Amino acid sequence: MSSNLPILQQLNRPLTPQISIRFGWIFWVQWVLATGLGFLLSLLFVEIGVRPHIGTLSGAFGSSFIAIAQWFVLRQRLSQISWWIIATIAAWVLIGSSSLGALGWIAPRTELITIRLLYGFIDGTIVGIVQGLGQWFVLNRYFPNAAWWLPISSLSWALALPSGWAVGGILRSITGLFFAEVIGLTVTWLAIAALSGFGFLRLLHHNGIQ
Numbered sequence: 001m002s003s004n005l006p007i008l009q010q011l012n013r014p015l016t017p018q019i020s021i022r023f024g025w026i027f028w029v030q031w032v033l034a035t036g037l038g039f040l041l042s043l044l045f046v047e048i049g050v051r052p053h054i055g056t057l058s059g060a061f062g063s064s065f066i067a068i069a070q071w072f073v074l075r076q077r078l079s080q081i082s083w084w085i086i087a088t089i090a091a092w093v094l095i096g097s098s099s100l101g102a103l104g105w106i107a108p109r110t111e112l113i114t115i116r117l118l119y120g121f122i123d124g125t126i127v128g129i130v131q132g133l134g135q136w137f138v139l140n141r142y143f144p145n146a147a148w149w150l151p152i153s154s155l156s157w158a159l160a161l162p163s164g165w166a167v168g169g170i171l172r173s174i175t176g177l178f179f180a181e182v183i184g185l186t187v188t189w190l191a192i193a194a195l196s197g198f199g200f201l202r203l204l205h206h207n208g209i210q
Contacts, residue, residue: 116162
């Protein structure tokens with residue numbers, strides 16, 4: 001009886017510490033770098049523009065690079081996570097086909113910072129909800145409280161999009177170059193990655209993993 005005790009203790013040992021290491025700050029760094037790299041690679045096929053020229057196809061092509069880059073990070077930690085790619089692209093197809101357009105690759109027509117901040121917050125909130133809902137269907141398989149991803153995604157976009165648009169507007173007013181908008185949108189995606197990556201860690205915490 002006593003000889004079996006060590007074996008039982010090993011079987012009942014919680015896996016939380018191991019999972020915590022796999023989803024620690026290394027994950028956050030990889031998430032930010034992968035998302036930023038995915039956006040930069042998307043620029044090889046998607047040209048930054050204004051509404052209504054950036055729509056469904058641009059959203060599908062552009063988001064595929066970002067989704068695949070994020071999948072490379074997630075697949076190291078979650079099995080059978082390929083649906084993340086499909087869910088992300090599907091969400092961007094829906095966003096791109098709407099009146100919003102593929103906002104991740106759109107620069108506002110106006111250079112007024114207050115307008116950029118206002119509409120960036122409103123539009124970003126909507127984009128975050130739509131994308132978060134699509135990705136929630138995937139994460140729900142792994143985490144009981146995956147619904148937390150909806151406010152995480154929405155808040156990330158609501159803060160990141162106006163910030164990037166503001167940076168792009170300021171740089172464009174200084175330089176007079178449209179390339180400033182590319183820098184602004186790069187800031188947007190890096191900010192989204194940073195915020196959503198931190199939110200991912202909080203999601204794990206609420207599910208008792210960290």
